[in-house]
Amino acid sequence: MTQEDVSYKDKKVISIGIVSELTGLSVRQIRYYEERKLIYPQRSTRGTRKYSFADVERLMDIANKREDGVQTAEILKDMKKKEQALKSGQFKKKMLEGQINAHFRYKNR
Template sequence: MTIEDKSYKEKKVISIGIVSELTGLSVRQIRYYEERKLISPQRSTRGTRKYSFSDVEKLMEIANKREDGVQTAEILKDMRRREQALKGDNQLRNKMLEGQLNAHFKYRNR
């Protein structure tokens, strides 16, 4: 995935009505998932919710888990665990890159 791909997927430009059509979820269900902190739409200056393509994907994942009987509290815990793991992976990757750059340029931290 390129930086450009990520940026378009993260832009909050889709209205709740379109998200409802794309996901098959009712507007009420989408708002409920927002209340449960499973999704975080952006608000326009007029207060309307705006979602990204990543949000749509996340809502589809939530809907699939709910169909399998998973409670929203469990889904939230799982999402937080994955975010923490990703954060740890990114920190490790950054340390490794820093080490490679330091080795390449023969930098020593004193």
């Protein structure tokens, strides 16, 4: 997938300073969440972190959960569970589409 194929929401184009302004989080907090594997910024050739709008939304979600007292380990566990469920749902959808396509191809012969 090329950069042009990526939704505007997922393009990694926002600097950490702007992300800090948008979220109200300090640069240190944002880096900490990266260290805890809660966020994955892209790095430019010069090593500058670049974030997407989806990353900003994720950081806001993390900040809200932290304000509610949820630990980062629990947030990570929950995120992995949601990602796995999404992947599983996508896999099931593809399997169903394949079965439907195979069924109708077979009937049309």
